[in-house]
Amino acid sequence: MIPELGHFALILAALVSLILGTLPMIGAHTNRQAWIAVARPAATALAMLVTFSFACLTQAFVANDFSVVYVAQHSNSLLPIEYRVAGVWGGHEGSLLLWILMLTWWAFLVAVFSRELPDTMVARVLGTLGLVGFGFLLFILLTSNPFERLLPGAAEGRDLNPLLQDPGLVIHPPLLYMGYVGFSVAYAFAIAALLSGKLDAAWARWSRPWTMAAWIFLTLGIAMGSWWAYYELGWGGWWFWDPVENASFMPWLIGTALIHSLAVTEKRGSFKNWTVLLAISAFSLSLLGTFLVRSGVLTSVHAFATDPRRGIFILIFLVAVIGASLTLFAARAPKVGLGGRFGLVSRESLLLTNNVLLVVACATVLLGTLYPLLIDALGAGKISVGPPYFNAVFVPVMSPILFLMGIAPFARWKDASVADIAKAVKWALAIGVIVAIALPLVYGQWYALTALGLFFAAWIVATAILNFIERVQHTRAGRSFLATAFSQPRSFFGMHLAHIGIAVFVIGVTMVSSYQDEKDVKLAPGQSVDVAGYHFTFNGVKAVEGPNYVAAQGDFDLAVDGKFVRKMNPEKRNYHSSAMPMTEASIDAGLLRDVYVSLGEPIDRDKPEGEWAVRVYYKPFVDWIWGGCVLMSLGGLIAMLDRRYRVKARAATQLPAGTQQA
């Protein structure tokens, strides 16, 4: 009964989203207040219906209701409760429902936190979100119903893919989808602005915190996925340039450009068309990513089970949404004014360069991702584009971005002087060069790319500090340094923190790719292996039993300089319900390095107590990669909480009260 209720709620939700997508839009166009007023309640109802539906599916999972096909395929009575809940988004249908859930929550949040916005604007924003939601609800109802029954019910479920039975994977999809879907808000704001013809600083200011929120989630989601791949896949890699990873990375690159472009539009009124185009692109790339992942046109380790009908549906949806948006853009863009003028060297021009580079970086990723498809479509054979392509292209494209990141905060709006900037950053340049020359030598080997990476990291941190000091000195006006420092706007802190996050990330990537070490060896119990000064002694393998698997658990002693550090217990798991073995690596994580052991297979299958193939890694600074991402998100969060966005809100809500008194 409950699954039927969930299904029914989804059908209702589709109806409500259609109402939300039409009435307020028409109302805003023809200026009918009653129709405009439908927007907020409809968005609220939509969010409640989808939340209810999602709860129904969760209940089916928790209660092991294997008469629901989707539950029977992605759960099992032995599955621990936390993974039963995570199983809700463990497959195509459920993850799509999660997508819609996120979308309706975003719309609900817009409905709640938009009191300072004109009603017609809210109506258009929510209407756009309603239309997008309607498309996805149709998609799920027509091709991917998660509530479909299996009659008679299965006695036992197939179990969740063992790869997904992991805490990292429990939170990775929700974070990622929050980011993906969050760009729909920036998109809806852009469409609303195009429809109303009012592309101004106010629009940019409203749009900024929402865009930032989506970007934060996307950053964390991508980082979480990368961290999961690192410890769960047992290959020690953290990024594979897999089509699915690229699908999430492209909206991130465009989203990053959008954040910066929005800043210019808000402060100077420039780049309006460009900003709108980025907002449309960021969401379009999210949709494109969805298409690539779910249609099966690209082969990827992550690909969902494919069904051509789904591919066709998303493609039609993609054409409708993106095609309509771009047509609207092309029709309206020529009428949008140019905004503030700026000099050849100015904050604007530097940010524009950064934007262009980010877009180019995104284009190279898109090209690399779609190239195999293009070659296949031309009938020229099947090819794969591997990580070397992306690495070869990415380093040169990102390098100027990293360099400009240090300079731009010093450049004044409108017109800046090269000499002033050079004077301000000369010490940072010196520090960067010294670090680039010295640090690799201290660490062992000097490589040009290592030096380059470390230079940029040092450069970004040093310029951030110099810029901070300079700004405090300028705004001091007799107060103490510290008091002035703490009175700086949050967006200023946020920006530098996020930039320092990039530096930390660059350090992680540079160090781990320059100095990591790995060994594949055959070990008998009692034998040991050394990697980068870490001594691993293998004490054999014993059988252990988990809730829904049995595993061979290796027993290793890790020692440094002859001193015992800790036990390490990597596992090779065999899940009862699947013929698929799983490698669980054991990692000793540290601030400056990780050491990592994973079990291969027994040399002789009949003698698991004997020799094993074993892989050991030394990964310097690898955790800085994800630490950097966390700092970036934190910077974004602080910037998002800038008083400016809230003061505006308060001023707007107080105004009616003030006029009443008068």
Added chain:
Amino acid sequence: MNRYYWILGAFAALVALLAVGLNLNPRDVPSPLVGKPAPAFTLPQLAEPDKTLSPKDMQGKVWLFNVWASWCVSCRQEHPVLVEFSKKVDIPLIGLNYKEVRGDGGFDMGKMPADEEKKLAWQRANTWLAQHGNPYKLTVMDLDGRVGIDYGVYGVPETYVIDKAGVIRMKHTGPVTPEILAKKIMPLLAELNK
């Protein structure tokens, strides 16, 4: 027209590429065997191991040939569809049990004697059918997968429609869904049985 319309052009090109890509779906590759006589084999039956079956025995009938194995997870997904089909439709459904023991991966085949493999295969296949229902008129056992290779099996499950003359008329790769059954297989069967 204005200078912004080139963006639409670029987008149209991308869509065209994606649409072509959809049709390149590797699982929809038409089988080279469609339109060809079904490859011959003689395999022991699951129910009565002493009896064998050849495609010749099915001559004059339209029949379905379904590849399955107890270790195949997707087979469990399609199985209820087949059970339902066998209850409703009077068309022989022959099962090809494909590499019952070898395909599992949990056994060391180098160490297993042939008769033990045989015993284990029969036992596993029978247990599985007893658990999930038996839609098959009969099942033949392809322990080493040789017949599977002749039929171009590259994943389990797969389903073939074979006509009265013994010619393969359709191959479906992956689980049979109710839609595929209703929209593709049933109309074809009706036409072949005319």
Added chain:
Amino acid sequence: MKSRHKKLALIGGALAIIGIIAALVLNALNSNIALYITPTEVAAGKAPQGKLFRIGGLVKEGSIQRQADGVTIAFVITDTAKDIPVAYKGILPDLFKEGKGAVAQGKLNETGTFVATEVLAKHDENYMPPEAAKAVDDAQKAANKHVSPSSAEAAKAGN
């Protein structure tokens, strides 16, 4: 006039950047893509010498052997028509099994052994990677073109 110069400079700069990057991309694509080649094509000498490529097919039953060092593995990839010996040093993916599909990336050495630097198996226990499937399919197609289906058996038994 001045603002026109500025615009020209900006456009020129952007074009220069795009030009450099296009060159980079083309160069990287040229040297870093790996072509998929089927075992039949490798046997026919169609594989590029000294260049990275990928082969796909089934891992032949009973062909996996460990070398004495314990971490080098030899196996045979087949598209059911031709067999190619493969050597790989390292830990195989969890889903790598005899009789299942796999894709290997590497180079051919002088003795005709494919030295793999990477071995992939799809994260799905029922299906082989599409490239592997294609290789098997092509071999089937070829077999059916030249010989009648019943004698395809003989052709396969031959190797």
